[in-house]
Amino acid sequence: MRAIVMGAGIGGLAATVSLRRAGWEVLLVERTRRFTEVGAGIQLAPNATRVLRRMGLLDAVAALATRPAGLSFCTWSDGAEICRYALGAEAEEAFGAPYLQLHRADLHRALAAAVPSRSVRLDTTVVGIGQDDTSAHVTTASGERLEADLVVAADGVRSASRRWLFGADEAVFSGTAAYRALLPAGEVAGLGLPEYAVWLGPDRHLVHYRVRRGDLLNVVAVFRTRSGRESWTARAEPGEPVREFAGWDARVVTVLERAGQVFRYGIHTRAPLARWHLGRVTLLGDSAHAMVPFQAQGAAQAIVDAAVLGDALTDVTPDEVPGALEGYVRRRLATATRVQADSARAGEDFHLPDGPEARARDARMAAHAAAHRFAPQAAAWAAGPADGPTAP
Structure with a gap:
């Protein structure tokens, strides 16, 4: 065949x-x-890492990844924690596979190594x-x-x-674009950043987490816009991300100031x-x-x-x-x-304007986190018995 x-x-x-x-x-x-080292950070919930284990690739991928202990959602203006979810060993025990964060190129390289060169054109x-x-x-x-x-x-x-x-x-433009950057972790070591966080603000949100065994900080800063060319290699104008996130918590602004090379890409979807x-x-x-x-x-x-x-x-x-x-x-x-x-x-929830809707969202998220140990990213599709592969 x-x-x-x-x-x-x-x-x-x-x-x-x-x-x-x-x-x-x-x-x-x-x-x-x-093959080139395109892209930056990527996250793999247990539904994906379970498959990698089945393929015999999980150990190779995990060796280059980080396993965050938890996820914090924070307020854009002062970093106040809205809620926190467990990940790490707790999630792995619950779902039978780890939650990993790694460089996209490391995952790509591990998959490519499993395919004989004679099978690639x-x-x-x-x-x-x-x-x-x-x-x-x-x-x-x-x-x-x-x-x-x-x-x-x-x-x-x-x-x-x-x-x-x-x-x-x-392809349909989503109305959002993102800045992405990788920083040496040492450059932000003194800022007191959460290990893995999603910062929520009006028309914007920012995500950061560690990759390459924790040596690099991956940053993705999303904002609403009317135009967004889809390109992994288009660079943001100098100072553009800082201007876009002006007024945010000083730690966020400092991260963007220290980011150095920042790429900008429009986010597209398909119906x-x-x-x-x-x-x-x-x-x-x-x-x-x-x-x-x-x-x-x-x-x-x-x-x-x-x-x-x-x-x-x-x-x-x-x-x-x-x-x-x-x-x-x-x-x-x-x-x-x-x-x-x-x-x-x-995305709609993340970008609510300050006011009653955002406060209601924050209360809802806090109540959910109090009732559920695990982040939606880890739990929502972790088992999937109706459509996932049979567990090894």
């Missing part, structure tokens, strides 16, 4: 590993010429997908036709495959779909369900997609592939769509 996976991001690599574990011969095609741009009753194929920009029993389109938020399968449907597959071709990850990152579940959902896809396609015949994809989508679509909606609602 042969599969072609399009896109060597987190979702595409995880799908390749999962399908190979299910006995498939996989060709992973990627349009870039080489870089500098290969796909310009079309086709299929018939017995096989599927992709056509490359060089005119080459690559055939397989299955095509998995993990080609990201700007997925061309999604358009080829289901018609015109463009929910009623189906992800057509015949022998399926979407996976951001191409199917790109979401705002306000519940730290974008990469995790792609990793779970990959695990469920591998489960669905274990021990199938070529004729059974379309039905197996139907099963994969049935197990995943409802949850991923719910996570999209929950993430969007979290």
